[in-house]
Amino acid sequence: MSALAAERVLRRRGLRVSTARRLVLEALHAADEPVSAEVIAGGLAGRFPRSDLASVYRNLETLERVGLVRHLHLGHGPGRYAPAEDAPPDYLVCEDCGTLVAVPAGTLDAARDAVRAATGFVASFAHVPLTGTCAGCAGCAGT
Amino acid sequence: MSALAAERVLRRRGLRVSTARRLVLEALHAADEPVSAEVIAGGLAGRFPRSDLASVYRNLETLERVGLVRHLHLGHGPGRYAPAEDAPPDYLVCEDCGTLVAVPAGTLDAARDAVRAATGFVASFAHVPLTGTCAGCAGCAGT
DNA sequence: ATACTTGCAAATGATTTGCCAGTGT
């Protein structure tokens, strides 16, 4: 989604397009994987002016509420945030090595169908990604 | 697993069978779904003597390390703990209503296979359960 | 008797909230 479209979404809801919000969105788009509020506030390694952590949290929440951002819980550690996209990747997190594997949308459809058929439950991997053991760690038994 | 078997596991590791540990295990077995450390420390609604929260956390960690307890993250809120069993249920958490659905081990095997075939990733639903929308909430569109 | 354990308090990490000044519309 373009920056302009994002601004339109905010305005449509009577929300303001502030510098801080623009920076949060830019930071999320500049990152190549979901990042923590702390990282965003810190200025993504200096590429952006740093802003207040509390404001970043408030803005992430606002942006998520209007559908511009999604946040996910990758096991332990702080929550991570990513821009909401049309076909966001599903994530798989390795519990051994922490590797985050993004798989294109659709890859897990079969799994979703199997779960739905068995339980009537519609699984979503958007908020809490699938965890397990990646191919690498499964192969060479960890310590 | 019987209380006696659990004690044997602890002794075999050179760990002590203390009152506090016995109480934590009893409380977990008395609960019918995973509970938080806070709830365990609080004495499971008065059915058990309350103990110190820090000790409960320490004991849960110890008991998990020796394989007597497992802990899972159910989206938001504190981590929850359950006794480790031979064939523990997989859990499905509804992100709308919070409902926790336990499905017998094996139910999600098809999903696991689909994920493995597509990505080489071995999914585990033990630590971070599958989240999504339960049949009820999927039906009557939420607010 | 000797280590492992506990309880209590204080520290930490993540996130939220109160409040007043700042700024977008």
Place this chain on the structure above:
DNA sequence: ACACTGGCAAATCATTTGCAAGTAT
């Protein structure tokens, strides 16, 4: 101008850690 926002500090929630006293073996 007015109400939404931002910054800063303090509060909260979950969990961890330090330490002296307690207890299982």
